Amino acid sequence: MPSRPTSIRIFGALMLAQGLTALATVPLTYAQEPGSLPMVLMAMYAIGYYLCFWFMIARRANAIALWFYVGLSLLDLPMTIVFWEEYTAPGTLHLSLSLANLALELASVALLLCTDARTWVHARGQVPDHRDIFG
Secondary structure, eight states: OOOSOHHHHHHHHHHHHHHHHHHHHHHHHHHHOTTSSOHHHHHHHHHHHHHHHHIIIIITOOHHHHHHHHHHHHHHHHHHHHTHHHHHTTOHHHHHHHHHHHHHHHHHHHHHTSHHHHHHHHTTTTSGGGHHHHO
């Protein structure tokens, strides 16, 4: 039985890496702004955001989630430029983790726009070997 395309599998690994880098920035952000949100809520958001998109795109082949993720990810680049001071304020470690997360995010978007990934998402539930995914 054929499995998911290579680009979708790599996308899943990149989503895991993004979740881990986002989780690593939580203590640094909290140290800079201790009154913002409780650290547990920040960690839940950091993990939940990537986990939801990973599940909906890589496991359920949801086209709507894919395009939401692409749109939100492409908004991150101008937001990083606009809010550059907030990224540099907590220190170089926070900045490098945030830039690494942005690079992973843009790489994952590029993988989602590959032909095999788009074909797989478009064929959701139409191919017999998808029964284990969409059953």
